[in-house]
Amino acid sequence: MKKKQLLKEKTSNGVRKVGVVGIGHTKFGNLSDYELVDIMAYASLNAMEDAGIDGGIDQVIVGNMGAGMLNHQTGIESALVSTLNLEPAMAELVSNGPASGSSAFKMGYMAIVSGMVDVVLVTAGEQMRRVTGWEATDFVATLSHPEVEYPYGLTLPAFAAMFTRAYMAKYGLTERQLSLIAVKDHLNAEKNPFAHVQLPVTMEGIADSCHASVVNSYVSEPLRLYHMCPVSDGASSVVMCAMDGAARFKKKPVRIAGIGSATDTHCVHNRKDPLDLKAVRLAAEMAYKMAGIGPQDISFAELHDAFVILELCLAEEVGFFEKGKAIEAAEKGETEVSGRLPINPSGGLKAKGHPVGATGISQIHELVKQLRSEAEKGRQVKNPKYGLAINFGGFGNNVVATILAKE
Amino acid sequence: MNIAYELEMKLRPPQKEMLPYPAKFITMASGEKMVIRQAKREEIPLLLEVIEPLIKVEKDFYDIVAARFYAELLGFFRYRVRDEYCLVGTIDGVVTSICNGRLVNDDLGMSYHTMTIKRGLRCGAQMFAAKMEYHIEILNQKEVFIVAESPIGFRRWMIEYQLEPRFHVQHELGGVPTYVLTRDLYFAAKERLVTGTRPVPEELLKTSDTLILPEEYPQIPGWHR
Amino acid sequence: MYRVDKNVYAYKCPKCGQLHYPAPMRCKKCGYRRYPEQEIEPNFQREGYKPWEKTPLKGSCKLLTYTRLWNLPIGFDQRYLDFGLVEFENGIRASGRLLVDKPKIGMKLNVRVGKIKEFYGKVCYGLQFVKS
Known part of the structure; x- marks a missing residue:
C-alpha cells in the first residue's frame, strides 16, 4: 500500500513529488537591532507553525549571501539549528549571491527528491542595515569580477543602468515608463504587511512634477532613486516535504511543479549581446519543461525587480511578452493585481525590499500565499493556478526559476 | 522695573534683523505637497514636543540629534542663542521634518541640525537643501559651516554637496570635523539637490498655519501620541 | 619588482588564437588550459605547454x-x-x-x-x- 502511494505521488518521469506545507516571513526593513540568526529563527518558527509542526525536520538549509562580511559571523546554519533546538537535523548553507534563497530551495527540493530526507526547512535571511549604505553597496559589488569590474567602482546599480541605457536605445523605453512600474509595485507593497516600503508613490511625485528630478534623483543614470529597491534586512522560510507524507501537515501542500537554473558569464561585458539575459531564459525554459507547461499557463509571477527595468526584461525573457513589448502590457494594466498577468503582487524587490539572500524564499512565500488564496485584500490574484518566481543572482550570471502549482 | 527682568534683559543676546525664509512647496514622491516655511518663535514649544520622543532613540543617532536639537530650540525660545532660525516642513499641517541654524555674521552661517520624522520620502534632504538655500540665496551669505553627526548625514551633506573640508576651523557643535558649503559649491549642486515652488498657493499655505504633532514615529514602533 | 605594470591585457589562447579578457583558466573555444603558476600545480609538465600570450x-x-x-x-x-x-x-x-x-x-x-x-x-x- 505504501509503495503504491509512493508511486502515485511521483511525476510522470518517476521523480518524487515535493510540496511546500509551511511558510514564514519577517517584516522587511531595518531590523539591525536584532541578530541575523534570531531573525531567521523567527521566520522559521512561523513556517513551522504554519505547517503545524514543532520538530520532525530532517534537514535545515540556509540561504544567505553575506553573513561572513556583514555580520562577521559564519556557520549560521548550525547556529540556526541550535537556536531552534532542532538538533540533530542536518544543516547546510547555500550561497548564490542575491539568488541564494532560491538556490537553497532548489537544494531542499533535490534532497527530498533524492529520497535522502522527507522534511526540509529552508530559511533565507540577510541583514544589510548593520553597515552603512556605502558598505552595503560595496558588499553587493563584491560579486562582480575582482580584477576587471570591482576595482573600477562599478556597482550593481551601474550595471543595471548601463543595461537600461542600451535597452532604451534599442526599444525606445523612457524614464517615465520605468516610473510606471515603480508606482504599481509600491501600490502592491502598501497592502503587503511584510513590505519594507509601505508608501504609495505617484507618477506626479516621481516623474511628472517640476520637482521630480530632485525628489527622484539619479542614482545611476538613467535609473533614479525610485527605480531601485531599498536596502533591507529580513528573513523568510518554508517547510517542504515529500508529497507522499504531506497529509500529516496542517495545510494542503502547494506543489513544486518546476525548477530550473542556469549561469551566464561572470563578466557582464563578455555576453554576446549586452541585452541578452540568457540565464533567465534557460532557467525558465527548464522550469517550464519540468512542469510540463508554458508561459501562457502562468497565472502570476514574482520577478526579481531589484531595478524596475528587470521586471520588464525578465517578463520578456520568460516568454510573457515579446522583446521590447513588456512596457505596453504594463501600460495597459495587464501586470497589475487585477490584470491578465499580475507581476510582483507582493510589491516586488522594488518596494517589498531586497535583503539579498532572503529574496528567493520571500518570492516562494508569496507564490504559496497567492496559490493558497491567503494574500491580503486588494492584492490577491484571482484563481491562480501556477506561479513563477525568477531569482536573479549577480547581474544575471546565476539565475533560478521556480514554478509552484495549486494542488 | 524689577531686577529679575532687568537681569534677564542683560542675558538676552541682541538679535539681528534676518530676511525671512519665503515659504515654498515641494511635491514629494507620494504626490503629497510638503510646505517648507520658517517656524515662528511661538511655535517652538510645539516643535519641542515633536522632538522629545526621539531623544532616547539610539538607532541612526536620533538620540544625539534630538537631544541637541531640543536644547538649541529651547535656547532659541528662551533667548539664549543669538540669531537662530528654524525651518519646518509640513504635509497637511503635520510636521514631517525640521532644521535649524544661525548666523555668525553677515557672511558666515552655522548649520545646526536637520531631523526627519516622516521617513521614506527624503524630507530631510529637502530640509537641508532649504537651509542651504536660506543661507546662500536669501541671506546672501558667503559660506556655511556644517558638521555631520551620523553616517547618513555625512553621505547626504558632505558627499552630496562635495563640501570643502576645513578641519582647522571650529564648528559650534563641537569637535566633529568642520566642512564648508561655499557659494560655488551650492550653485554647482543646486540643480540636482534644491527644488521648490514659490509662492505657495494660499490654500496650501493655510494647511501649514497650525502645526500638527505627528501621531506616530516610524523610529519608535508601536508608539502613539 | 616594485615597478607597476600599468597595462591591461587580453589573453590569447596559444592553441586556437581566441582572445579573452579577463584571462580564463580554460579557453572558451578549444578548452586549452592556462597554468598561471608552477607553484600551485605540482604535476605541471612544462614540456609541450605553450604559455598564453598577453596583448595590451x-x-x-x-x-x-x-x-x-x-x-x-x-x-x-x-x-x-x-x-x-x-x-x-x-x-x-x-x-x-x-x-x-x-x-x-x-x-x-x-x-x-x-x-x-x-x-x-x-x-x-x-x-x-x-x-x-
Whole structure:
C-alpha cells in the first residue's frame, strides 16, 4: 500500500513529488537591532507553525549571501539549528549571491527528491542595515569580477543602468515608463504587511512634477532613486516535504511543479549581446519543461525587480511578452493585481525590499500565499493556478526559476 | 522695573534683523505637497514636543540629534542663542521634518541640525537643501559651516554637496570635523539637490498655519501620541 | 619588482588564437588550459605547454552603453563616476571609466590606462575611455 502511494505521488518521469506545507516571513526593513540568526529563527518558527509542526525536520538549509562580511559571523546554519533546538537535523548553507534563497530551495527540493530526507526547512535571511549604505553597496559589488569590474567602482546599480541605457536605445523605453512600474509595485507593497516600503508613490511625485528630478534623483543614470529597491534586512522560510507524507501537515501542500537554473558569464561585458539575459531564459525554459507547461499557463509571477527595468526584461525573457513589448502590457494594466498577468503582487524587490539572500524564499512565500488564496485584500490574484518566481543572482550570471502549482 | 527682568534683559543676546525664509512647496514622491516655511518663535514649544520622543532613540543617532536639537530650540525660545532660525516642513499641517541654524555674521552661517520624522520620502534632504538655500540665496551669505553627526548625514551633506573640508576651523557643535558649503559649491549642486515652488498657493499655505504633532514615529514602533 | 605594470591585457589562447579578457583558466573555444603558476600545480609538465600570450588592450573602441553613477561604494570619494562598456576592434569587450563630456552610444573612443582607485595608499590602474 505504501509503495503504491509512493508511486502515485511521483511525476510522470518517476521523480518524487515535493510540496511546500509551511511558510514564514519577517517584516522587511531595518531590523539591525536584532541578530541575523534570531531573525531567521523567527521566520522559521512561523513556517513551522504554519505547517503545524514543532520538530520532525530532517534537514535545515540556509540561504544567505553575506553573513561572513556583514555580520562577521559564519556557520549560521548550525547556529540556526541550535537556536531552534532542532538538533540533530542536518544543516547546510547555500550561497548564490542575491539568488541564494532560491538556490537553497532548489537544494531542499533535490534532497527530498533524492529520497535522502522527507522534511526540509529552508530559511533565507540577510541583514544589510548593520553597515552603512556605502558598505552595503560595496558588499553587493563584491560579486562582480575582482580584477576587471570591482576595482573600477562599478556597482550593481551601474550595471543595471548601463543595461537600461542600451535597452532604451534599442526599444525606445523612457524614464517615465520605468516610473510606471515603480508606482504599481509600491501600490502592491502598501497592502503587503511584510513590505519594507509601505508608501504609495505617484507618477506626479516621481516623474511628472517640476520637482521630480530632485525628489527622484539619479542614482545611476538613467535609473533614479525610485527605480531601485531599498536596502533591507529580513528573513523568510518554508517547510517542504515529500508529497507522499504531506497529509500529516496542517495545510494542503502547494506543489513544486518546476525548477530550473542556469549561469551566464561572470563578466557582464563578455555576453554576446549586452541585452541578452540568457540565464533567465534557460532557467525558465527548464522550469517550464519540468512542469510540463508554458508561459501562457502562468497565472502570476514574482520577478526579481531589484531595478524596475528587470521586471520588464525578465517578463520578456520568460516568454510573457515579446522583446521590447513588456512596457505596453504594463501600460495597459495587464501586470497589475487585477490584470491578465499580475507581476510582483507582493510589491516586488522594488518596494517589498531586497535583503539579498532572503529574496528567493520571500518570492516562494508569496507564490504559496497567492496559490493558497491567503494574500491580503486588494492584492490577491484571482484563481491562480501556477506561479513563477525568477531569482536573479549577480547581474544575471546565476539565475533560478521556480514554478509552484495549486494542488 | 524689577531686577529679575532687568537681569534677564542683560542675558538676552541682541538679535539681528534676518530676511525671512519665503515659504515654498515641494511635491514629494507620494504626490503629497510638503510646505517648507520658517517656524515662528511661538511655535517652538510645539516643535519641542515633536522632538522629545526621539531623544532616547539610539538607532541612526536620533538620540544625539534630538537631544541637541531640543536644547538649541529651547535656547532659541528662551533667548539664549543669538540669531537662530528654524525651518519646518509640513504635509497637511503635520510636521514631517525640521532644521535649524544661525548666523555668525553677515557672511558666515552655522548649520545646526536637520531631523526627519516622516521617513521614506527624503524630507530631510529637502530640509537641508532649504537651509542651504536660506543661507546662500536669501541671506546672501558667503559660506556655511556644517558638521555631520551620523553616517547618513555625512553621505547626504558632505558627499552630496562635495563640501570643502576645513578641519582647522571650529564648528559650534563641537569637535566633529568642520566642512564648508561655499557659494560655488551650492550653485554647482543646486540643480540636482534644491527644488521648490514659490509662492505657495494660499490654500496650501493655510494647511501649514497650525502645526500638527505627528501621531506616530516610524523610529519608535508601536508608539502613539 | 616594485615597478607597476600599468597595462591591461587580453589573453590569447596559444592553441586556437581566441582572445579573452579577463584571462580564463580554460579557453572558451578549444578548452586549452592556462597554468598561471608552477607553484600551485605540482604535476605541471612544462614540456609541450605553450604559455598564453598577453596583448595590451589599446587602440580604438566603440561605446556600447554607459552610465553616470552617483552612489559610489566605500573607497570612492568622488561625487560621481562615469562608466562605459566598449567593444574593441578585435572583438574584445570591456568595462571601464568613461572620460568624455557627452557620451553617445556608438561613438568611437580611444583607450588608455590610468589611475582608477587609490585605497589606503594602494593605487589601482585600469582602463579609461577617452575621445578618439
